[in-house]
Amino acid sequence: MAEVHVVGQITGASGFPDSSLLCKWLLQLGGGWRLVEGLAEGQTQADRSEVGEEIVWCHPLDIHLSTRGIQGWPRLLLQVYRQDALSRVDVCGYGIIHIPTHPGHHTLHCHTWRPVGTFSEEFRRAFLGGGPQLLSTEFIHSSLERYRLSTIASGTVHLDIGVILREFDKYGIAT
Amino acid sequence: MTRPGCFPRCVDENGVRTPAHSARVTQLAVAGTHLPRGLHHRDPGLRNCLSCRQGENIARHRTRRGTLSRSPEQPAPVHRCLEGAQRSYDLPGHAGMLFAALQGCLPAAPLFFLCHAKVLSQVNTRPVTIHCRNTRLLQQAITGFKGMRGRDVESQAEREATRFFSATPLPGPASQQVLQAGSEGQAVLPGPSTAGERKRAGRLRKLITRGPTRFDEARVTSRIQGEEFFTRVWPEEQHTAPSSPGFSLWDILSPSKSQEKKDGEEEDAEGAEGESHALVGPHPCPPTRSTPAVYVPLHLRRIHQQSTLFLPSALPSDLRSKLEEGVSVRDPLEEGLYVGEKPFLTPANRNIVENRLLRQNNRHWFSETGSLERLNTPINEQFYHHLPPHLQEAQNKEPLTVFMEPQPIESLQDCDEGTGGVLDLELCGLHFTHHPLFSPEHVLAAQLTQDYKLYKQRVNLGATRILQAKLVVLRQSLAKLREAGDTTNQLSQSLQPRHKTAREELDVARRLEIYRREVKACREEANVEAEKDRQLLTGLLRTWRSIKDLRHSSRVHATSIRLLIRKEEGDRAEEEEQRKVELEEEVREVLEERQQEYEAQSKRYEKELAEWKAEHKKRKEARRRQEERRKAAEEGSTPDAQGEEALIQVAQDDTLLASPEPPRPSRPPKPPPKHKVELEVLEVFSRTRKPPGEPVVSLELTQTPLPELHNCPDPEKKRRQAVAKIHVWLRVLVNNKLVTQTSSTTLGADFTLPLGHTFRMALSSWPRSLTVEVVEGASLRQTLVASITLPIPGCTATTKDAPEVAQFSGSQVVSHSHAGVGCGQVGSQYGSSLTTGELKYKLGWATGAEGEVLAPLGPPPTHAAIPPSSSTALKWVAPPEGGVADTRQWLQEARLDPNDPANAALIAHLQKSAGGRSVRGGGHYLEFEGVAGWEGGRGGGVRLRVLELRDQGEPLYRDARLVPALETQVLRDPLQNFERRTREMEEEAEAVVAVGDGGGSGDAGASGDGEAERVKEVGEGWGAELEQRWERVEGLLASLRRRLQLRYSPESAAPVLEDLVREESIPDIGTLGSSLAAVFRARRPLRPTRRPRDRVRGAALTDQHVQLIVHVARAFNVPVRDPQQQQDSLGGGVGGGGDGGCVRTLVEVTFQRTTRSTSVAEGPNPTWNQQLSFPFRAPNDNFSPGSLQQVREDVFLHLYDQVTQDLLDDPRLRPSTLHHRLHHRWLGSLTIPFSTIYANAKIEGTFALEEPVMLLGYTREHRAAHLPASSSSSSSPPNTPPGHLPSTSLATTHLSLYITLEPSLPPPEPLKAQFESSEPEEVVSAGREWVAALASRYPRRRFRTHVLDLSGRLVCLTRYLRPLPPPQELMCQDSAATGDIWANSEQFLTLLTGDEEEHAVLLACFFLHLGKTAYLLLGSGVPEGETCYVVTRESDADWLVWQPSTGRCFSPRHPFTPLHAVYQLVSQDNIWGNVQKYDDPPRVSLDVGGSGWRPFFGRGGLRDPGLASVQPPRLTLPLPDPAQVKELQERLELSLRDAFMKWRGTNRTTWNRHAIKVLRKLVERMEETRTTAAATAAPHHHPSGSSSSSLRHQHHPNHALLAAIMKSHQVCGVCVHLGYSTAAGVVAAVHGAGVHLTQAPGVEFALALHLHPYPGQVLSVWVYVAALVQRF
Secondary structure: OEEEEEEEEEEEEEOOOOOEEEEEEEEEOOOOEEEEEOOOEEEOOOEEOOOOOOEEEEEEEEEEEEEOOOOOOOEEEEEEEEEOOOOEEEEEEEEEEEOOOOOEEEEEEEEEEEEOOOHHHHHHHHHHOOEEEEOOOHHHHOHHHHOOOOEEEEEEEEEEEEEEEEOOHHHOOOO | OOOHHHOHHHHHOOOOOOHHHHHHHHHHHHHHHHOOHHHHHHOHHHHHHHHHOHHHHHHHHHHHHHHHHHOOOOOHHHHHHHHHHHHOOOOOOHHHHHHHHHHHHOOOOOOOEOOOHHHHHHHOOOOOOEOOOOHHHHHHHHHHHHHOOOOOHHHHHHHHHHHHHHOOOOOOHHHHHHHHHHHHHOOOOOOOOHHHHHHHHHHHHHHHOOOOOHHHHHHHHHHHHHHHOOOOOOOOOOOOOOOOOOOOHHHHHOOOHHHHHHHHHHHHHOOOHHHHHHHHOOOOOOOOOOOOOOOOOHHHHHHHHHHHOOOOOOOOOOHHHHOOOOOOOOOOOOOOOOOOOOOOOOHHHHHHHHHHHHHOOOHHHEOOOOOEOOOOOOOOOOOOOOOOHHHHHHHHOOOOEEEEOOEEOHHHHHOOOOOOEEEEEEEEEEEEEEOOOOOHHHHHHHHHHHHHHHHHHHHHHOHHHHHHHHHHHHHHHHHHHHHHHHHHHHHHHHOOOOOOOHHHHHHHHHHHHHHHHHHHHHHHHHHHHHHHHHHHHHHHHHHHHHHHHHHHHHOOOOOOEEEEEEEEOOOHHHHHHHHHHHHHHHHHHHHHHHHHHHHHHHHHHHHHHHHHHHHHHHHHHHHHHHHHHHHHHHHOOOOHHHHHHHHHHHHHHHHHHHOOOOOOOOOOOOOOOHHHHHHHHHHHHHHHOOOOOOOEEEEEEEEOOOOOOOOOOHHHHHHHHHHHHOEEEEEEEEOOEEEEEOOOEEOOOOOEEEEEEEEEEEEOOOOOOEEEEEEEEOOOOEEEEEEEEOOOOOOOOEOOOOOEEEEEEOOOOEOOOOOOOOEOOOOOOOOOOOOEEEEEEEEEEOEOOOOOEOOOOOOOOHHHOOOHHHHHHHHHHOOOOOOHHHHHHHHHHHOOOOOOHHHHHHHHHHHHHHOOOOOOOOOOOOOOOOOOOOHHHOOOHHHHHHHHHHHHOOOOOOOOOOOOOOHHHOOOHHHHHHHHHHHHHHHHHHHHHHHHHHHHOOOHHHHHHHHHHHHHHHHHOOOHHHHHHHHHHHHHHHHHHHHHHHHHHHHHHOOOHHHHOOOOOOOOHHHHHHHHHHHHOOOOOOOOOOOOOOEOOHHHHOOOOEEEEEEEEEEEOOOEEOHHHHHHHHOOOEOOOOOOOOOEEEEEEEEOOEEEEOOOEEOOOOEEEEEEEEEEOOHHHOOOHHHHOOOOOEEEEEEEEEEEEEOOOOHHHOOOOOOEEEEEEEEEEEEEEHHHHHHHOEEEEEEEOEOOOOEOOEEOOHHHHOOOOOOOOOOOHHHOOOOOOOOOOOOOOEEEEEEEEEOEOOOOOOOOOOOOEOOOHHHHHHHHHHHHHHHHHOOOOOOOOEEEOOOOOEEEHHHHOOOOOOOHHHHOOOHHHHHHHHHHHHHHHHHOOOOHHHHHHHHHHHHHHOOOOEEEEEEEEOOOEEEEEEEEEOOOOOEEEEEOOOOEEEOOOOOOOOEEEEEEEEOOOOEEEEOOOOOOHHHOOOOOOOOOEEEOEOOOOEOOOOOOOOOOOOOOOOOOOHHHHHHHHHHHHHHHHHHHHHHHOOOOOEEOHHHHHHHHHHHHHHHHHHHHOOOOOOOOOOOOOHHHHHHHHHHOOOHHHHHHHHHHEEEEEEEEEEEOOOHHHHHHHHHHHOHHHOOOOOEEEEEEEEEEEEOOOEEEEEEEEEEEEEOO
16 A cells, blocks of 8 residues: 655635635545545634735645555645635635645645626625535536536635655555 | 047948948937947947948937937837847848837927828827938938838838938038038037028928929829739839939928928027938939829729639529539438538628639539538537537536525534435325226226327337338439449440549449448338337227227226227228339349348358368368378388378378368258248238228327216225225335325325325435335225335436326235236236336425525435436437447447537547547556555555554554554554454444344333343353453443444534634723722632632643642541450550540542542541642543543542551660551542543532441441431331431541542533434424423523433433332342342342443332332432432432432431432423422422422423333343352452452462451351341441441351451451452452551451342352451
8 A cells, every 4th residue: 555645734825805714625535545644624714814915824734645546646625715704704716736746845826716606696796795606516626517617716725735655666656 | 418429430431331231220320319328339230330321320410419409308118129129130120110219209209200101100199290301311211111021002102212212312512521520529519500500401491392202102102003912913113213303201291381380490499400401411313203193093994804803703603514524413411411511601702712613614622512512610509518418408407506695604614514405305196007906997998008108109209100201211312322323334334434443333332232231221120110000009909999898898987098099091092002112112122132142142152162162172182192092001012202291291181081071061042032022021011011991090098087886886886995995195214214104095096196295304414215105005904005216316406397207016916806906916817917106206405595406415325426317318328338349339330420410429439439448538547566455345454554543543542652654563463353342342232222222112022022131141151251241341331432422523523712712801991900909808708709710621721731639628427446446456556546436547539540648637527628639631632522521530539547556566665766657447438430520520528438348446436426326227218217317328437528620621511412213203392392491491400301222312211110020039028128129230230331320210110119109310419420319209208319329328308418409300101300499409399299390291291192111011130050159259259369469569468267267157148137137228338337337247146256356366357348240340349448558567368258149140249358467
């Protein structure tokens, strides 16, 4: 069993139009993968940034995985929520990013998007909050469904991830 | 400011002008105005260029000066432009550069510049006039345009202008002069006189005002010529000599005179401008010539064009002319081929192109269809994706997104676990297609209906018709192809023999072949379909006839069905004619096919025959040769000469002959003669086509009203009655649990059940299964007909418009005596079918107010993952499952039209798959080589498994901080053990839960049996087996606990904000004020109030030290040393033994292996007032409530008497020396579980100590009790006189304590998980309401009506109580000994892992059986926290409270009860909640009839539903085998002795055999004494009358024996009594007594053990341990 350690953090985000954000993340694994230790999903705190500053989460990730093959290489599904003055949240970004396959330290930037609704929905969103939300998080990564969405770019989530691979060479995969 | 004299060398030299240079300089000249000086110097190329051209130099010079004078600030863009220009001298975009430069200048100031109008218009849209009277400059500027390749007409015009300018002569002498002057002066700018300047300016103006110039004309003509630019061949450029000398761009621009004037004035003001005029100078002979504009009239041009150009006509051309000769027009559409859409082209344009091509005689552009050969339009109207379009549409209906209102943040947490959904199930209708109550007519009618449906479907589909039409078309095209082939053949033979290549012929042949094959296939298919049609029709008619027969014979209509038959008469003759034609055609075709087949076969036959013949010949020869050889061998002459070849020949022959001869190929059968074929075809016709003259029949099924039954036969009448009696209803089951059911309805005469109910179900998670059961029942019985499993809708599926149909069939066999046909009967005419039917339903998730789908969140279970709609849709296109070969074959057979875009995706996909790649797509699956797979189904090796377990927090590995990095270093055995144990535990738990289920379902008998079996099974095991049993029970408990935790984990895992963030409150005016007021507060208040402490939540605790604080205040009623014995035994040896009744006590507290003790206090009522603090270590430093709840450690408090032994031998030394030994004698102990402290946050009160049954050498001080604590007063409670307080509790030692945690850890929140219950919903909900109502009024009191049973289901409390007969063995005692029962039953339950509740329940049950009024009391006590007691009513106002686990009883008015609060009472049939003001037992009235109790059932509430008890009617308790008990006892004693010696460590342990014998006798009588002697009040191991214990055993018959020993020895002994669970427990209890700690020299020990068996493998253990010191 080859092993993969993912140690790092969700550093923060930038480029979002809103200032109080939180991020939900979910590690997605293929069939041959197994979570040995650590959490496979989580949620950061809501960080309120000053004007023009980056959002800072510094949310730790520490995941230990074992695998039988390289199919279904782990990837992170990210959902960024914004929090309004009444502490209500709604989605303002979906993103997906693969864990790097190369060992070492990586600084990743995950660009996110959100679905665009009709004019009236966008109007409501601008003034009252809320907004179109995906019915299922599966649509974030399913290429089969995504083509039906119309989306708008959101900000970028930054991740600092260190990847440690173990025993991949034993199975003929040069690392 | 740059000065003109900066380029001295430039001025001196004269050079030749080159256009490139001029352009370059122009840029600089214009743009250089803004360049710093140094730049020019540094660029060598530029310098050269500059030096060779003085005129330009100066021009640049002038301009620079002029510009600078007007715009002192330099616009930045020019700089940029200049830099660009310098870098790219030779690029063609000079003009652009120039413009950029100009543009850069413009915003700064209006620069007057003479330029081409078009240049200006490009420069800026603003009307800008650029003045520059330096024509040279302009000329240079325009020379720059030369760089631009003449791209358009404008540039052409400019070129002309440039040409014109290039002829400009060199500057005149005047300028030379100026230049020279400038150069001579070096740094001096020649300042010309203003007069001279004006003069020159005037001259220039004169020049300018000349007539129209050639440039002007060029401008005009350029427009005209522009049109012909591309079509005309340009004549040779004529260089015209300059005719009009006074050219000026002023004329072109033609500004108004006034402006000119003004400009002139402005220029006059500028001194520098004048020089440029001087430079240009007067042109004696202008280089231009003025020619008038040549205008060619339109009509002339037309004529010219017509003569030179060809204009194709826009009219359609002749079709024939477009085709090559001898080719006929084809229409692929007609031939059934797919013709794609062509891109749209207006007909006029198409005609123009066609006509042009025709004119050029390019006919190959045209196809056979007579139109232009064009590609299909590449632009698809439809948006394409790799999904087939129909699927796309299906999916488009479901939106991907939904508008969500902003939600509170809590909703995010809920998203992970599947929250509930709302499922809508609409049952539209039920229809039986077979039912046992069908009459024969019904059966036929059902068949008819079914057939009719099929018929209707087929008619609508019209497969036969379509196929026949296709056949006709195919035949036609085949005929056409044949004709065409013939004609082309003829043509090719006659006209163009070489045109028709072999390949084309082959192509035609191939097509013919394909057509033929297709015709055959189509014909066969059509025949099959037609035959089916015909059979269906005849079948329908036959069924209808039999229905009619039935009706006729029985004279009754059982069904309302009616078949209308419409006939259309046709023309017989015509039909016959048509049939004849068809027949002929078909016969011809068949004949042809047969012929061809025959030909093919015969060809093959001939080939085979030839091969066979050759083979045969070879064989013949070989045989001949062999014969020859044989003969030769016989003759004896061996021809050796032949050598090798011969040998080879021989071998060959041998092998040839050895193989069997292939059979001769058989000749193919001759094609059948025509008449035979005709017969065959006729036969087919008769099967498939209606005979001529037969009317065309169309059918229609209708319903007629059913006639009344008045005169129907008896069986039918009975059947109808039965039908009317039967009720049918549907039950909806989710996860195999009944959710709802429809109301029962009788079936109609047509056996349909119109329903139309919509059921809305709220589900908490994804349902695993959804089943609808069809149930029918008559008056009493009900039978399940069938169950239909409905597919669970996908996460986005909502209710559809059209109902879906689910078919079901039952399996029961029914026969009736009346006309009902029954079902499932093999061999009967009508009733052979099983009950079948159809259910119409709509199923989908409900939609919320916002239109969102209310499906449960989270992933659907695997089998429900694919919504049924898409799966069926996929099936429609999916090729059959199988490999690539299958796919390919399917593709060939399907013969899809590859041109059709509808098939494009499929074709591409199939081609890809056929190309060898995986059908599933996306590369092949890489698998690691050499991986042994997942070990043990889980894989990953031991190390990963250990890591995983550590992460999951398994107790075994929770503390494993370091796990080895290498697989080989990890220990495997513990893991394997662990897994085995887990498995066993799980199995065990399953079994127990199964038993619990049986009990929970109210099936008391079965549960009793289960229990009995269990007990029996347990009873068989003894000794080691018993221990094993205990272990397993422990494991079971652990697994139960884990299950509960699993259930609660979502609730307990969710942290609140306070767990994560500690927020100090900011001091405000209030806190400041109070802190100020603190100054004046009394420092030592008389009544100090306890300040509430801050609660510290989980996360903040990690770095803190949590301490357990035990405050030991005082003790009451401590036994004192027996003065008599003291004097007797110890003489004066014991220090402080002088005064009788002295005791020096101390309390030793042990918690988490830390032991602290108080100081010594004297007297029977000592006061310590000492605070002991213990560090508290949470498991794994995890202070979360979850882990704190798992702390199973206890606080042990031991009360010791500190005995000082004087070791001083020599009394003479006494005044000067001290030599003492301290010895602790155990007087009693108290155990408080940590969980109680944690749950209550603090424990405060006075508690009774557990004491040894007998304490040798101690006695109670009578004065200390202040009560008549005699043995008679502490008699058994039932005998206690009313109103008399039993002195039981005061007779024991009591300890006042205050225990808490610092800082205080918050107790866990009460868990509010929802559990299912098997009880009626109204009871559960009423219980919930009742609890809520009471809890809101008394928040401190805990109420409950339902508790969890072993299987995790809620069971009403009352159901636990039931009179249970105690075991007979115990009942045979006299009634005074009833107290024994519960003591034993308690032990019994202890072994079966009981808690206080179980004990209490059993005790109450026994009491009930004895006819007492007994209640279960739920309250809170110490040390057990929330607990359960039993209350019995002794007389009207006298109650007794029984503590079931310890077996004490006391009056509720007793001051030192362990019971602290009373919450509720439970009886066999009701529950009462305490609504009195107080809940402490002395102040609570226990009379449930009073107003202080609120009942659960009755009094406006719910009525008692009469729930069955969960208890079995009686307990079967087998008696143990005495031999086994004996064996166990011996073993136990041995192990105890071993343990004892081990504890003593290095000290030698001597056993006093005599004492042991005496003790054993003593101990054997103990149990007897308890059960028989009336003196024992609470005959448990804590004798209530322990104050009398010393007295008692003096009167004990065996005490004489003991007294004898005590004469010779100083005895200090302890008797321990406990229920047997494990040997370890007994050992621990003996260890706790601390007898082994005696250090006296020459000490001897005695240990006796007795086991007393009780029914139900309950064992009572008595251990007597004593230390004996020989008296001297």
